[in-house]
Amino acid sequence: MKSSFEIKSIGIIRTPYVSSAPYQPFRDQADEDFCIVLNPEFTEGLYRLESFRYIYVIYFLDKINREPSMIVSPPWSNGEKVGVFASRSPVRPNPIGLSVVEIKSIKDNVIYISSIDAFNGTPVIDIKPYIKDLDTREDANYGWVDELEDKEHLILHIKGIPHNF
């Protein structure tokens, strides 16, 4: 069985983040700053995508140049140690990012979206509709974050909400 595969860039993400990106998007960032510019040959593949409120964006974190560790410590977690697959760390065996974003509008090959925590120019590898029932889990939890003392504070970090404490 093959142990590696080739994937291709189908477009890029435009964001205001040139040299640093938040762990997760700041939700008060101006929305017009974020869009996906699809390679023009894929434009027809967006037909009726606008009927969905949310989409998954799957992207390749091409700026990552560190070897992944199996145990990581998320920057906002006060030194908590967890497995890389129990984290959303970008430094992972395959540096693939996954975000749920809201569609603002679609014009030709450009999808205007709500904020996303990716560097400007990040290659996109797939776009999928986020479908209620298939993807919404109202009984999802926070995993190990639930066990931390300052959980409420950390959840603000996870959600990317700016705060002063």
Next chain:
Amino acid sequence: MKSSFEIKSIGIIRTPYVSSAPYQPFRDQADEDFCIVLNPEFTEGLYRLESFRYIYVIYFLDKINREPSMIVSPPWSNGEKVGVFASRSPVRPNPIGLSVVEIKSIKDNVIYISSIDAFNGTPVIDIKPYIKDLDTREDANYGWVDELEDKEHLILHIKGIPHNF
């Protein structure tokens, strides 16, 4: 900028589906039939993953050998035509699958999960925690499926619930 990237298999999905897989999992399938067998070198990366109720499994659909079309017609949709990115069709520019599954238990390098619509032996490329607030969108919709006359019936197909009508 690079236009293609290499990703590697980090393990495989074990399912009962050898020659055909449902569009989405049948939820009454025996749960012990489904697991992810991670390559042993990544076992430590699962530390504390079990604290999450749900995970994302990202996998490479290595059995797909057709060229993708930009316009597709999902098998259960009565001929409805939509863009490939407005569908969850496995035949897409990058044949990447994404499923939300429940964790049943984790033993060493094996994650026992709820059902998943993938062929037995499908290579896994990433596992991420599904984190409430970050990934749950209670106001998500059904997109173009909402506009179809037999929406209630089609949603059973989307959810993979067996039915007789």
